[in-house]
Amino acid sequence: MEDPKEFSQQTVSEFLEYAPQASKAFLELGMACISCHLARFCTLEEVRKAYKLDEKTFFEAISKYLS
């Protein structure tokens, strides 16, 4: 199982290209990143902070969809 924190400096676009199934996590967390024009600029760490989510909540939600 991969450590989801390894992806924290990837942009949302790069991450979803690698793990498209993880897009569900963004929906579950109420984040609008999936359809956002800016997804190719913002890193996972940046959007986590922007949505004021703590590391545990955010990365646990993502890790559910990483095989």
Add this chain to the structure above:
Amino acid sequence: MSQPSLNELKKVNVFQKASDDDLEFILQNSLVRSIEENSFFFLQGDEAAYLYILLSGRVKITQSNTNGQQVSLRIVYPWQIFGALGAATHKVAVYPASSQTLENSAALAIESSFFRTLMESRPYLAFGMMNLMTGYIQEIQERYRELALERVEQRVASTLIRLAGQSGVKSEKEAGIELIFSRQDVAELTGATLYTISRLLSDWERKGIIQSGRERICILKPHELTLIASNSN
């Protein structure tokens, strides 16, 4: 500027399924036009004799009323088609808008009548053009909704986000997203006055959301801008 290669032409959405023979044929019947910044490939009301594929630079498509007030309909980037109306109709068409260069630009000009004849025997071209037109309609519907229902700050935020998605560049120096557009460009794209745009951008600059200069806007806090666009702040 020389003619593009066949591989380069395949960057054009409509030509993705084109055979090399078709692309050669198109190149034989087209010419490259290079023009300087702030010049026009065609003017509103001109006969729509050519359709264009932008090879380099940036072009804004604008429409004016009889008082000379101007609105930008969209920005064209390399490998996008513009001025295609003449190819889609059998009647003699005129361009409903002008195409003004935002920087030195070059475009491949293809005769509308030639392209129309080609479309009649190549369904992939007709479907490609239909896709292109559908995309325009969707974008205009989105803009119309924004104009009718959203406050001006939402519209400006949405426009900056859309422009960033289309042509923004990550700026390492300022840790932001760099856009090469003036306040006047943003005013024309949002249907707002230059005064309103200046007031809004200055306000956002004070809040650290953006930084702006001559012909450039740098988005420093993208998420703040999306909140303004969605009116949830």
